[in-house]
Amino acid sequence: MLPVHRIVVPTPYPVGPVNAYLITARPYTLVDPGPDTEQAREVLREGVVRQGLQLEQIERVMLTHYHSDHSGLAQWVHELSGAPVYLHPYELPKLSGNYDFVSDRLPFVLEAGVPEEVIRLVTADRDRLPKPFVCGENVVTLLDGEELPFEGGSWQVLHLPGHAPGHLCFYDRQGGVLLSGDFLLPHITPNPMLEPDPENPLRRNPSLTQYLAGLERIKAMDIERVWPGHGESMADYRPVVAASQQHHRERCDELTGLLRQNGEMTAFQLSRRLYPDLKGFNNFLGLSEVQAHLDVLESRGRVRGQKKAGVVYYRTAGDA
Ligand SMILES: [Zn+2]
Numbered sequence: 560m561l562p563v564h565r566i567v568v569p570t571p572y573p574v575g576p577v578n579a580y581l582i583t584a585r586p587y588t589l590v591d592p593g594p595d596t597e598q599a600r601e602v603l604r605e606g607v608v609r610q611g612l613q614l615e616q617i618e619r620v621m622l623t624h625y626h627s628d629h630s631g632l633a634q635w636v637h638e639l640s641g642a643p644v645y646l647h648p649y650e651l652p653k654l655s656g657n658y659d660f661v662s663d664r665l666p667f668v669l670e671a672g673v674p675e676e677v678i679r680l681v682t683a684d685r686d687r688l689p690k691p692f693v694c695g696e697n698v699v700t701l702l703d704g705e706e707l708p709f710e711g712g713s714w715q716v717l718h719l720p721g722h723a724p725g726h727l728c729f730y731d732r733q734g735g736v737l738l739s740g741d742f743l744l745p746h747i748t749p750n751p752m753l754e755p756d757p758e759n760p761l762r763r764n765p766s767l768t769q770y771l772a773g774l775e776r777i778k779a780m781d782i783e784r785v786w787p788g789h790g791e792s793m794a795d796y797r798p799v800v801a802a803s804q805q806h807h808r809e810r811c812d813e814l815t816g817l818l819r820q821n822g823e824m825t826a827f828q829l830s831r832r833l834y835p836d837l838k839g840f841n842n843f844l845g846l847s848e849v850q851a852h853l854d855v856l857e858s859r860g861r862v863r864g865q866k867k868a869g870v871v872y873y874r875t876a877g878d879a
């Protein structure tokens with residue numbers, strides 16, 4: 560089994576701390592170094608020193624996905640150590656340093672019927688940290704199924720999208736260990752983020768369909784320990800998978816129930832019914848959750864969307 564050390568790195572985000580992982584087998588590898596704050600730099604440095612290494616000795620930086628709580632310090636560790644940064648190619652454009660989260664999604668947000676004043680609230684509630692940046696020249700891109708050799712073992716790269724289009728997990732097959740990033744978390748159902756499809760940006764990414772397929776995929780695997788992107792490690796991950804599947808089933812039923820009661824509704828109206836008290840950026844996350852379930856329901860023929868004056872209205876498929 561490859562030696563995995565968890566370093567709990569503080570973040571300024573509501574999610575709480577993020578887990579960075581140090582693998583003390585050559586090449587020395589650091590997964591998801593954390594957000595770009597002074598406090599995170601300090602904690603990361605101390606965590607690495609505690610395992611008898613220096614950040615300058617890191618030989619590989621791996622990112623599970625582009626979110627700044629995981630990726631913010633990748634470039635810094637690269638600059639200290641010269642280590643290349645490994646990630647999925649879909650995540651690279653989001654690490655350009657000027658990626659605009661809201662404008663990238665604006666057509667879908669408008670289509671969902673989000674009023675302008677709510678868009679303004681989401682836009683105003685922006686990340687105070689610098690936008691994550693990784694210099695493209697230092698990047699090595701990884702695809703599903705690739706093997707990453709270590710002294711004494713290897714990792715298989717798993718592309719498990721849904722929370723982010725290029726989300727990766729790393730699997731030590733011999734040790735039965737999975738580093739799951741935000742794909743599988745002990746107490747949170749990861750948000751199936753509303754995004755353009757990286758292969759066809761005019762289309763919405765089928766985030767939840769992809770995510771549910773990923774859950775089936777890891778359910779069929781034989782994993783003895785999961786090290787997640789937030790929280791404690793999990794010895795028995797199957798109940799977490801089952802709870803997540805259950806959550807998505809219930810959410811689908813809840814949305815079809817609301818549509819049956821109310822006739823037609825937009826994704827935004829539905830998100831307001833499910834989450835009446837959301838503030839700022841959380842309005843976007845609530846919308847994301849609803850839109851992802853509507854997309855799954857539509858692909859299964861349970862609801863139908865119809866565009867009127869640029870806004871999509873959903874109704875249950877049985878209704879005229
Ligand atoms: Zn994330």
Ligand SMILES: [Zn+2]
Pocket residue numbers: 574577626628629741788789
């Ligand atoms: Zn996260």
